[in-house]
Amino acid sequence: MHIDALDPTDAAARAVWHDVMERSVRADRPHALVTTPAAFEVTATSPSTHYDRTWLRATVDGTVVGVAELELPLSENTDVAWVEVQVLPSHRRQGVGRALWEALIERSRAAGRTRIGGEVTVDVDVAGAAHDFAVAMGAVEKHREDHLLADLPVRATPVDPAYEVVSWRGRCPDEHRGAYLAMRNQMNADVPVGELELEAAVVDEERLAASEERLMRAYDVRVAAARRRADGTFGGYSLLFVPHGTDYGWQDDTLVMPEHRGHRLGAALKSANYADLPPEVTSVHTWTAPDNAAMHRTNTAMGFRVVERMYEMEAAVRG
Template sequence: MIGIVEVDPSDEAALRAYWETEQTAIRADRPHALLRTWDMLLKDAQSPGRYYRRRLLAARDGDVTVATAEIGGFVEDNTHLADLEINVLPDRRREGIGRAVYDDAMRRCAEQGRTTVCGELHVPMGTEPVAAAPYAFATAMGLAEVHAEDHLVLPLPVDDGHVAVLRTAAEAKAAEYEIITWGDVCPDDYIEAFCALRTRMDSDVPIGEVDYQPVVYTVERLRTSEERVAKLYGSVVSAARRRRDGVFAGYSQVYVPHGEPDVLQDDTLVMPDHRGRRLGTLLKLATLGVLTEEYPASTSIHTWTDPDNHAMQRTNRDFGFRAVERMYEMQVKRS
């Protein structure tokens, strides 16, 4: 008899079983997955954030956790929206467990007033999504594809000669800009400009038909985010600033999980008036330089890019990123 329960974050044994099941289920299908560590889950579950909260569900067969679900949602913005991820152990699939977990999670979303539910799934490159079991499951549950991104991976270190070629070509087109970098905390002198860039990124990032409304980054929101992120990651931020007037033209940000070799490339934004000057390349070169010096144990960078974002796809290819799988954002709306 399968029972579905919400995991008590203070129960480390139950939380550990949840994490181990999640890890096993994802790794069975995705050799290139970038997964959260045990320390990440523990800290996140036991110290929930101010702006985003998670609920963890476990499907148990006796004392064994055979499937997991995570329901995430914003607290102040986009309160109609929930993120849902479901994972079932490989040897327990096709028993109706995934459907039972989905139904239970959707009931909980409805109780919270979450009328739109989104979930991500990944399919190996070259595989038609309709032929992949996760895609078939999502569509059978009534979700529809609303967005897609390529999961790209760059092995580290990058050859010094290749870096030099990229830098020479980019600097020739962007001489009027300087690149500045910082770590976990944005300097006070840049904070207002950085908030404006983060707000613009939230509006500009391609999300297809996902039912999400961009948020405004205030200084308070950014500082709260920095404090929380620093518990889980080291951050590296680069920003492009025009020399003659100090106007910020863009930024790039990467996260380095504490004690882990795989790096997450998050945002890269160049403001519209400053595009066409290879600033995206310079920004990524700057974060790569910091990674090389301060995080030499890093072995790869992972990033996700819209297939139709041709400029960023080209920049990533220039560095040597290769696509390993495609992420599909699936969505369902309920009244």
């Protein structure tokens, strides 16, 4: 077995890496939300100034049988390395995952990182080895979320008459950018992280613009925001991604600013986004912490059901 780094300039190698990743994930996760080839191409060929990424391969007799990703934050949380490890079912329990993990640890240590973390997701009905593998590598659970799925259409929630819905696709219009930045940063400050000790990302105009440009190359980006009629103040937003060429969307942020809560704006904004989707989009994915009772009730009322459990795991990088 040989471990090496993917050459991100090699299109054929990128395609093989993504294929192995997707087949490994889907082997025991029928409801998995996997990065599309188009999205992976953007990430692999257009490096971000806020993250340094490396993709590793495990090969046996010249065939790629396992892959891993290493993401090193450069702007916040510079003591952390985020990782993923995937191995084809035919080569599991043969040391491939452990070899990739050890390579990730070595690179994380060399980059001065003291913690290594990542998401481990398991299907609620199909037995999978991902969580057991993470524990065997010394990782401990720090946060948990449910992965929920809904078939469209969902039950609609009307917006409170005191508010109007303002929607856009792709780049946020100039006239809304100040309010949108304030809400994005409130979301980053409020997002549940369990026992993870993380510094919230701060989004400024430059960072927002770069993110929008990259995302639009792989996704139909849709935002629905609530604006109070009385004074024009924005009270919340919901961000939805539809990967190009797919039949599903995935729910990213939904935030209601503290002084605007109690009006069911979160459900109304989600409903507005979903109602505007083209007919070929037939389902939506979302994630909610199991102890977030209010959002769980909202999602269940809209028709979402739990299909997977996602665990945020963390391990120490020892010298």
